[in-house]
Amino acid sequence: NAGVTQTPKFQVLKTGQSMTLQCAQDMNHNSMYWYRQDPGMGLRLIYYSASEGTTDKGEVPNGYNVSRLNKREFSLRLESAAPSQTSVYFCASSEWLGPEYQETQYFGPGTRLLVL
């Protein structure tokens, strides 16, 4: 049981290049999330997917797109990378069991992205 996995672990891009960050979970969770974490700061939600087939914007969605490929996989795409997108990106998943049983989120190890 690997939990939440992310690829790649580290990536360097030039301004204007595109790339896709991959995330997969093997816990059969319905909900998946993408966050970014900048130095000395907490996590900010980029996009999330409450269930397969749905995606919604979070706090900082500009410059990103997402795809919920199936229940296991949720990818984040940078179409034209900018230096401001240099950050560490975390994927997370959780299970919804009802309003009285809000579950915690399980996080992947992160992808460190440097945009030059």
Place this chain on the structure above:
Amino acid sequence: SQQGEEDPQALSIQEGENATMNCSYKTSINNLQWYRQNSGRGLVHLILIRSNEREKHSGRLRVTLDTSKKSSSLLITASRAADTASYFCATVLGMDSSYKLIFGSGTRLLVRP
């Protein structure tokens, strides 16, 4: 922003001492969660306290919640060097499957051996 804010931003203590971190938030919440992040790693859930609870314990962790003051505290007793990490509070918004976590900026804890 509806983000929680932790206080202090950084804390340095001696092994064996207690560490207390505080979190304040702005809006009504369903529950509040504390997470830990070791350097260069993902976040790991520590403890969840619901809005109708005032105090909760888990091992060496004690969490309190004061909804009237919109604040929470995390106490780590008898700290160990291995407790060195960043600690984040997260407030939960939403009452359905699209619920979201809003994270604070964290407290960086250093436990000196």
